[in-house]
Amino acid sequence: SLTTIGTQAFNGTPIQRITNLGSILTLSGQAFMSTKAVFVDIPETVTSIEYQVFRYVTTLEIVICRNPSPPSFAETAFQNTNSTFTIYVPDASVEAYKTATNWSTYAAQIKGISELPTE
Numbered sequence: 001s002l003t004t005i006g007t008q009a010f011n012g013t014p015i016q017r018i019t020n021l022g023s024i025l026t027l028s029g030q031a032f033m034s035t036k037a038v039f040v041d042i043p044e045t046v047t048s049i050e051y052q053v054f055r056y057v058t059t060l061e062i063v064i065c066r067n068p069s070p071p072s073f074a075e076t077a078f079q080n081t082n083s084t085f086t087i088y089v090p091d092a093s094v095e096a097y098k099t100a101t102n103w104s105t106y107a108a109q110i111k112g113i114s115e116l117p118t119e
Helices: 090-098 103-109
Strands: 038-042 062-065 086-089 110-112
Touching: 038 103, 086 090, 090 103, 090 110, 103 110
Parallel strands: 038 062, 062 086, 086 110
Antiparallel strands: none
16 A cells, blocks of 8 residues: 655646655655645655645645644645645644654644634
């Protein structure tokens, strides 16, 4: 089974919703760079989010990260994205994400999954 979304795999595509990633472990560098993603749902199996994965995704509004333990996270993962997007994580993990290396940069944007607006 697939465990990695490769480097630049979807770079520049018009994809708007990133969901159903199965049991992926790694989002490689620039995997979704310059897409039109508005909604991203990262499964709990992901343990690594590499450099510039979402760089230039200016349409980004919602990121859900389902892993109760903050994945390793490159400082540049969200470089040049929409600065007002929200990151939703498991409720019991909010403080862990807010203080985790590089996640802490986005502490003000991190909320519990129970606060996710319903569609």
